[in-house]
Amino acid sequence: MDLGLKGKKAIVxxxxxxxxxxxxxxLAQEGCDIAFCARSxxxxxxxxxxxxGYGTRIVGxxxxVKDVEGYQKWLTEAAEELGGCDIFVPGVSAGGGMEGEKSWYRAFEIDLMGVVRGFDALFPFLKASGNASVVFISTTAAVETFIAPMPYNAIKASLITYAKQLSQAHAKRGIRLNVVSPGPILIEGGSWDQIRQxxxxFFNSILAQQPDGRMGEADEVARTIAFLASDAASWVTGTNLIVxxxxxxRVQF
Ligand SMILES: NC(=O)c1ccc[n+]([C@@H]2O[C@H](COP(=O)([O-])OP(=O)(O)OC[C@H]3O[C@@H](n4cnc5c(N)ncnc54)[C@H](OP(=O)(O)O)[C@@H]3O)[C@@H](O)[C@H]2O)c1
Incomplete structure (x- = not known):
């Protein structure tokens, strides 16, 4: 199956x-031009x-995300440098935490407003694309009770509703919006790796809840996001795909 990603301009x-x-x-393997950011x-x-090494245009x-002006400036400049934006995946998270209001504000600012502001900044480019795909990353902790009441779970849940609303509002502009909600993903140096150490x-108690006895890998989630971002998913919008x-x-109707 051809994903139709070749030549697309993606911001992650x-x-x-x-x-x-x-x-x-x-995305680079599939022929996308890419702009991406992080702090380091x-x-x-x-x-x-x-x-x-894949021969496409790369803008790092x-x-x-906390620096509102700098973040939006970077997004705009990245889209200008790529010559547009067909795919947007805002992946940054503040992670979990149960330090009262401090954790609420962190989750609100990074996990929610980082996504909202990112979409707003890139909206003119997504609209101009005429065939754009945006994928938000939520979590299974948003759809089932997980560990304890905490801001991360609740704020991530709000992304699912917001993506659905945006998908309805912008379908006529050729913008699809979907959400991928990963379960526990074991990444070297990542949060589950730290919990394991x-x-x-606790790590083993989570592992025991996985039917096949293992946690997921980053690549397994990334492939799903790439599919939703691609033209192969042209009729998929407003969905929340659990990975x-x-x-x-739960049974997901
Ligand atoms: N891992 C899991 O089990 C899991 C499960 C469900 C959902 N998710 C979601 O999946 C997404 C990715 O999580 P992950 O665990 O794969 O990656 P991660 O370890 O959280 O990676 C974070 C990335 O974001 C950058 N970053 C962190 N804070 C930033 C900030 N304030 N501004 C700009 N960049 C920032 C980091 O680089 P710097 O530190 O250099 O900035 C790094 O590149 C998140 O939205 C997370 O909530 C993850």
Whole structure:
């Protein structure tokens, strides 16, 4: 199946590690021009160097989603440098945390407003594309009770509703919007790797809930995002695709 990604212009935030690092690798392999950001210059340089091997246009930049002006400026400049934007995946998260209001504000600012502001900044380019695809990243912790009441789970849930609303509003402009909700993904140096090292009993209790006895890999989520971003998913919009190897137990109608 041809995904039809060749020549598309993609912007991905938080793409030097984890799921979005795997995503930009796939998109570059498939022939996309890519702009991506993260905070660490060294990691941006290393990622850009690796992606340039695929022969497409690669624009790596440092931007902090928390810095509203700098973030939106980077997005606009990235789209201008690519000559447009057909695909947008805002991947940055503040992660979990149960430090009261501090965690609420962090999740609101990064996980929600980082996505909202990103979409707003790129909207003129997505509209101009006429055939654009946006994929938000939520989590299975948004759709089933997970660990404890916490801002991350609730704020990530709001992305699912917002994506649906945007998908209805912008279908006539040729913009599709979908959400991918991963279950626990084991990434070297990532949050589950840290939990494995610091709280093995808890890690194993989560592992025991996976029907096939393993956590997911970044690449397994990235491939799903690439599909939704591609023309192969041309009739898919407003959906929330769970990628969790059966971790969630509800029946999804
Ligand atoms: N891993 C999982 O199990 C899992 C499960 C469900 C959902 N998700 C979601 O999937 C997405 C990716 O998570 P991940 O675990 O694969 O990756 P991750 O380890 O959270 O990677 C974070 C990436 O974002 C960058 N970043 C972090 N804070 C930033 C900021 N304020 N501004 C700009 N860049 C920033 C990091 O680089 P710098 O540090 O250099 O900035 C890095 O490139 C997130 O939205 C997460 O909520 C993950």
């Amino acid at each position: 935030t938080g793409a030097t590690k984890g799921i979005c690092r795997a995503l930009v690798e796939i 210059q060294d990691d941006v340089d290393a990622t850009a160097e690796a992606l340039k 930049g440092t931007a902090n 610091n709280d093995e009993a 969790d190897g059966g971790f969630t137990k």
